Amino acid sequence: MQAAQRLDDNPCRPRHFKPPPPCAPVVADERANQVIETCRTRLVAAAALFAVVFLVVVLRLAEIVLVNGGGAESHIGRLPPAAPPPPARADIVDRNGTLLATMLPKPSLFVNSKALLAAGQNPDEAAHQLASVLADKSPAEIRARLVSGKSFAYLQRSLTPRQQYEINRLGIPGLDFTPEERRFYPYGDLAAHVVGYCGIDNEGLAGVERGLDAGVRGQREPLELSLDARVQFILREELQKVVKDFTAKGAAGIIMDVRTGEIIAMVSLPDFDPNRPGDTEGAPSAADPKERLFNKITLGDYEMGSAFKIFNTAMALDAGTATMAKNYDAIHDIQIGRFTISDYHGKHRMLSVPEVFMYSSNLGSARMAMEAGAERQRAFLGRLGLLKPVPIEFDELSRPHYPAQWREVNVITIAYGHGIAVSPLHVAAGVSAVVNGGILHPPTLHKLPPGAHPPGERVISEKTSEQMRKLMRLVVEFGTAKLAAAPGYVVGGKTGTAEKNQGGHYQEKKLLSDFVGVFPMHDPRYLVLTLVDEPHGNKQSFGFATAGWTVAPATSRIVQRIAPILGVAPVDEASPAVTQALAIESLQGKRIETY
Amino acid sequence: MIRFASLLWLALVAVTGFATFKVKYAVQDIEEELNKVRRQTIAEQQEIHLLRAEWTALTQPERLADLNRHFLSLAAVAPKQLQRKIDEIPLRPVPEPEPVIAAAPAPEPATAAARTEVQPVAPPATSVAAATPVAAAPSASADIVVGAAATVGAATPPSGMPKIQLIATAEAAPLPAVPAKATPAKPETRLQSAKGKSAQQPRSLDRLIDAIAEGR
Numbered sequence: 121m122q123a124a125q126r127l128d129d130n131p132c133r134p135r136h137f138k139p140p141p142p143c144a145p146v147v148a149d150e151r152a153n154q155v156i157e158t159c160r161t162r163l164v165a166a167a168a169l170f171a172v173v174f175l176v177v178v179l180r181l182a183e184i185v186l187v188n189g190g191g192a193e194s195h196i197g198r199l200p201p202a203a204p205p206p207p208a209r210a211d212i213v214d215r216n217g218t219l220l221a222t223m224l225p226k227p228s229l230f231v232n233s234k235a236l237l238a239a240g241q242n243p244d245e246a247a248h249q250l251a252s253v254l255a256d257k258s259p260a261e262i263r264a265r266l267v268s269g270k271s272f273a274y275l276q277r278s279l280t281p282r283q284q285y286e287i288n289r290l291g292i293p294g295l296d297f298t299p300e301e302r303r304f305y306p307y308g309d310l311a312a313h314v315v316g317y318c319g320i321d322n323e324g325l326a327g328v329e330r331g332l333d334a335g336v337r338g339q340r341e342p343l344e345l346s347l348d349a350r351v352q353f354i355l356r357e358e359l360q361k362v363v364k365d366f367t368a369k370g371a372a373g374i375i376m377d378v379r380t381g382e383i384i385a386m387v388s389l390p391d392f393d394p395n396r397p398g399d400t401e402g403a404p405s406a407a408d409p410k411e412r413l414f415n416k417i418t419l420g421d422y423e424m425g426s427a428f429k430i431f432n433t434a435m436a437l438d439a440g441t442a443t444m445a446k447n448y449d450a451i452h453d454i455q456i457g458r459f460t461i462s463d464y465h466g467k468h469r470m471l472s473v474p475e476v477f478m479y480s481s482n483l484g485s486a487r488m489a490m491e492a493g494a495e496r497q498r499a500f501l502g503r504l505g506l507l508k509p510v511p512i513e514f515d516e517l518s519r520p521h522y523p524a525q526w527r528e529v530n531v532i533t534i535a536y537g538h539g540i541a542v543s544p545l546h547v548a549a550g551v552s553a554v555v556n557g558g559i560l561h562p563p564t565l566h567k568l569p570p571g572a573h574p575p576g577e578r579v580i581s582e583k584t585s586e587q588m589r590k591l592m593r594l595v596v597e598f599g600t601a602k603l604a605a606a607p608g609y610v611v612g613g614k615t616g617t618a619e620k621n622q623g624g625h626y627q628e629k630k631l632l633s634d635f636v637g638v639f640p641m642h643d644p645r646y647l648v649l650t651l652v653d654e655p656h657g658n659k660q661s662f663g664f665a666t667a668g669w670t671v672a673p674a675t676s677r678i679v680q681r682i683a684p685i686l687g688v689a690p691v692d693e694a695s696p697a698v699t700q701a702l703a704i705e706s707l708q709g710k711r712i713e714t715y
Numbered sequence: 716m717i718r719f720a721s722l723l724w725l726a727l728v729a730v731t732g733f734a735t736f737k738v739k740y741a742v743q744d745i746e747e748e749l750n751k752v753r754r755q756t757i758a759e760q761q762e763i764h765l766l767r768a769e770w771t772a773l774t775q776p777e778r779l780a781d782l783n784r785h786f787l788s789l790a791a792v793a794p795k796q797l798q799r800k801i802d803e804i805p806l807r808p809v810p811e812p813e814p815v816i817a818a819a820p821a822p823e824p825a826t827a828a829a830r831t832e833v834q835p836v837a838p839p840a841t842s843v844a845a846a847t848p849v850a851a852a853p854s855a856s857a858d859i860v861v862g863a864a865a866t867v868g869a870a871t872p873p874s875g876m877p878k879i880q881l882i883a884t885a886e887a888a889p890l891p892a893v894p895a896k897a898t899p900a901k902p903e904t905r906l907q908s909a910k911g912k913s914a915q916q917p918r919s920l921d922r923l924i925d926a927i928a929e930g931r
Contacts, residue, residue, distance in 0.1 A: 204757045219771040225761070281765065306771035353776035608794035681791055690794035 208301050208322045210339035212315055212329075214347045215384075215567045220315050221329070221394075223322075224304040226278040227297035229254075229287060233268045236294030243267050246292045250275065253286045278302050303329075305394045311352050313415040314345070314386050314565065317394035326397075326413065328565060331514040344567040346382035351375055354681045355385045359650065362674045363389055366655035366665060372416035372544055373650040375682065378552040378638065380574050381561030383512075384646065384686070388416040418510070421518045421541040422651070425667075426480045426600075427551075427616030427636050428537030433477050433591060434554050435500040436488040438584040445706040447472050448484040456529050461486055464617075465600070474704055477591045478599035480615065482536045489535035494526040497534060503579045504550040504560060506542050511562045518543045537616055544634070548649045551636050555592065555612075555644045558585040593641040593702045604637055604672035606679040608690025610698055612641035613648075613675070615667035620654070630654050633667035637675040642701035645688055648675050790925075 207223040214220055236246070247263035254262070254276050265273045278300070279287070287295060303318040316327020324330040324337075328345065335343055359371040375385040392412040414420070436442035447470040454461040463481050476484030489497055501507055501522075509517040521541040523530040533539035545563060553560035559576035568574060580588075592612035595601050600615045616634045619626040634651035638644050650671040657663035661670065683690070691698055783789055798804050 204760055219768060222764070222768050224765065224768055304768060306768055307775055310775070310777070350776060353780075357777075357780075606794070608797075680794060683794075684792050684797060690797050 206338060206340045208338065209303060209318070209324075209329075209336045211342035212336065212345060213342045214311075214345055214349045214352075216348065216350075217344075218349045219306050220311055220345065220347070220349070221303060221305050223301045225281070226300055226302035227284055228277045228300050229275045229279055229284075229295060229297055231266055231273050231275055232271050232294045232296065233266060233273060234271050234294075236266055236292070237269075239293035241293055246290075249290050249292065250287070253283055253290070303394075307349060308395060309391050309393045310349065310356065311347060311386075312391045312394050313388045313417070314347060314352075314383075315394060317392075317397040326516065327394075327415075328513060330516075331512075332565075345565050346377075346384060346567045347386070347565070348384050348685070350685050351682045352385040352387065354685075355648075355650075355678060356387045356389070356391075358674045358678050358681075359387055359389055359652075362650070362652050362655070362670060365658060366652060366661070366670050367658075368652045368655040368670075370411070370416065370653040371651065371671075372420070372653075373648070373678075374417050374544060374548050375678075376548050376552055376563060376647045376649075378556040378644045378647050379561075380568055380572060381549065381552065381563045381576075382568055383563055383565055386417050388414070388420075415514075415516055416651075416653070417544050418512065418514050419516050419518050419543065421521055421543050422632055422634075423538050423541050423618045423621060424544075424547055424634055424651075425537040425616035425618030425632065426482075427547060427614050427634055428534065428540070429477060429480065429485050429616075430551055430554055430588065430592070430614050430636065431501065431504065431506070432485050432489055432497075432535045433473065434580055434584055434588050435497060436492050437473070437587055438500070438580040439492050439496050441492045441496075442473055442488050444473050444587060444704060448476055448481075448487045450476070450481045450483045452483075454483060454486055454532065456532060459529065461532060472706060474591055474594055474707055477614075478594045480536075480595075480600050485535040486532040489531050490528070494528070494531045497531055498526050501534075501540075504553060505562075506540075506546050506550055510543065510545045510549060512545065513565045520546065537618060538621075544649055544651055547634075547636060548647055551638070551649070552647050553579050554585060554588050555638050555641075555647070556585065557582050589638075589641055589644065590702050590704050592638060594704065594707075596637075596641075600666075600668045601635060601637075601672040603668060604635060604675045604679075606639070606676045606683075608693065609679050609683050609688065610640040610642055610691065610693055610702075611637050611676065611679055612639070613637035613672075615672060617666040631665050633665060633670045635667045635671040635675050637672075637679065639679050639683070640688060640691065640698075642691075642698045646682075646686060648678055648682075650675055650678070 209221075209223055211219060211223075212221040236243070243263050243266040244259075247259045247266055250262050251257055251259040257276065262275060265275055275295075276283075279297070284297065301322065303322060305312075305315060305317070312327075314327055316329035316331075317325055318329055319325050324333040328343070329336065332343060355373045355375055359373050362368065363371045370389050372388045373385070374383065374387075376383050390412045392409070397413065398409060433442075437444070450463060450466070450471045451468050461482055463479075463483050465479050465481070467475070467479055467481065471479065471481055471484050473484075473488070475481070476488070498507075505511075507520055507522055509519055520543070522534075523539060530539050549560065549563045552563075553576075558578050558580040560579045561574055561576040564574070589612065592614055593610065594612075595614055596604050596611050601613055604611050604613055613636050616636075618632045618634075619628055620630040620632055621627075622630070632651060632653055633655055634649065637648040637650075639646060639648070652670050655665040655670045657665040657669070664670075693699075
């Protein structure tokens with residue numbers, strides 16, 4: 121009965137089909153009904169499944185069409201990228217964005233000898249054509265590889281784009297290129313020691329390339345250095361002139377922003393071409409490759425001579441053991457052990473502190489140091505960072521040499537810069553702190569945003585710094601460095617000439633002349649440290665090879681050329697604003713005896 | 716009724732199918748184009764990178780300095796030439812009877828004109844006469860020669876007349892200068908030599924800068 125009823129509901133049944141009249145249920149029907157029931161259940165289940173699937177499709181469609189495009193972005197991700205892959209090493213640029221180091225595609229050429237021979241190419245002709253493009257290979261050499269029968273043989277590594285183009289144009293079968301990148305330094309040897317160089321696998325081996333390897337390797341954003349290529353060029357050119365004029369072994373120079381510790385230029389001569397670091401071709405014969413790779417500024421340690429009197433005087437003034445008006449005995453030589461200390465530019469009278477500094481009196485400086493004592497001296501030099509490697513972004517750093525036991529004789533010699541050997545970078549950082557108001561900034565090669573105030577540590581008082589500025593100006597106005605004057609830029613500084621110590625003996629003929637200049641002295645901005653290794657006097661310097669005759673005039677030229685670039689406007693040096701800022705009370709009214 | 720519904724659905728299916736394929740191919744085309752553009756972009760970027768490296772190599776300071784020595788001979792800026800404010804630039808002092816210009820073998824005509832025109836005070840007639848060979852130079856276009864001091868003296872308007880006007884008249888009308896043609900040909904050759912010299916512009920520009928620097 122139930123079954124019949126259901127049969128009746130079937131919508132697919134034609135209308136003319138009349139249901140059979142109801143009758144008593146048969147047993148056989150019972151079984152059939154059960155089968156039908158099962159089928160029906162299965163049908164419903166299948167229909168539900170399809171419905172769900174279709175619903176999913178519909179919903180997805182609705183989402184794509186109506187809502188958000190269905191994540192088209194993820195689809196685009198499968199397309200090739202919109203930018204080239206990051207280079208093996210990021211570019212290095214100077215503070216103005218000038219390229220100092222970049223990656224260039226330098227494909228290597230290889231030959232599949234089998235394919236070449238199979239294509240019926242005449243190897244002699246091909247070798248001849250290739251030799252005309254690859255200048256440094258002979259046709260015979262190329263031919264040997266073309267007919268080697270190997271399926272891979274390098275013909276030439278690091279092609280230039282032009283060579284690649286020419287080879288493609290030859291259309292020789294069986295030749296192919298492997299894509300490779302090489303480090304390229306467009307400015308060549310200009311900033312060789314700062315930027316450094318890379319090995320064949322593009323790993324940093326020297327300079328910033330090594331010291332900041334992590335910031336360069338696999339990065340896309342260029343590394344901005346504090347360097348200014350124009351200033352670097354001027355410094356290098358002037359130092360080259362000094363080396364030539366005074367037939368010196370080498371020279372070095374550093375220009376630093378005294379307010380931030382940024383290094384604007386750093387040159388060490390002789391230098392090298394980072395594109396071919398091991399290559400000595402075209403170099404002056406005397407310089408061997410090792411000497412050329414050596415960075416005098418960070419790796420060299422030198423006894424800087426009288427330039428150390430800046431630190432000595434600052435220490436005595438800051439400790440209060442000396443005042444500007446105090447007089448020191450420069451009459452009597454000092455006898456200590458087997459040494460006799462005397463003055464190079466002897467005045468043989470009592471000298472006040474400004475005079476000691478101006479005339480670079482060893483005796484006065486030594487007596488100032490003795491008065492302050494070994495403990496103070498050592499602590500002061502330590503505070504200025506002169507007793508440990510300079511914290512800078514280089515791996516090649518020198519460790520200062522100083523006496524393990526600070527005896528009296530050491531106190532005396534250190535007062536005028538002997539018996540302690542530090543790198544020029546140490547001195548540059550220390551003097552910056554002395555003149556900039558007393559804050560020591562660690563030197564850096566990273567470009568800082570304009571107007572940045574990097575952290576620093578106070579090492580001397582504001583007042584001592586001001587006094588030191590006046591003293592350093594005095595040296596250029598009346599003292600040992602008159603040739604360093606650059607009209608309008610109020611240069612100040614201190615000369616130093618040291619005899620080089622070789623094997624424990626001081627060589628009278630082998631000098632190291634250095635000059636630490638700062639400008640403008642009434643409001644210090646930049647420090648220029650130059651040193652020349654073993655200069656020989658010439659006619660113009662009247663045979664002198666001391667700092668006042670060699671690097672001081674060079675500093676004057678450097679300052680006059682770089683100041684406009686660095687945005688330092690010239691001032692009237694006789695204007696009251698300048699003279700008042702640099703006037704020394706204890707010398708007021710006295711006639712200053714010119715050096 | 717049912718037939719109509721079936722037809723409608725059939726039509727919808729057909730339209731949807733067609734639209735789907737249409738969209739699919741359109742998308743394919745766009746993708747292809749995108750691919751092409753991206754490949755092109757990368758190639759361009761690499762090219763730019765290469766050119767940038769080349770440009771940097773070509774503008775090495777050392778090379779520029781060398782080129783300057785060969786072609787321009789520009790000198791470094793002297794501190795004297797740098798002034799921060801326009802008020803700080805001093806007025807050009809009234810020159811004594813033009814020693815610089817008279818001494819210079821043949822300054823470029825345009826420069827000379829600029830020099831005389833800048834002069835704030837009109838010097839007396841005598842000094843005008845002394846300076847005239849130079850002042851006359853700009854009139855070269857009209858092919859007139861204003862030569863020796865004496866002749867020009869005749870052509871010169873009464874004393875006290877500003878020099879600028881003298882130039883103006885010379886340039887505007889060749890008439891007042893006509894008597895000067897009677898003078899010997901010597902000044903003419905001199906003028907021509909001046910013209911010839913003006914080809915070496917950079918040198919005289921350099922000299923001008925020097926002269927200005929000295930003037931300060």
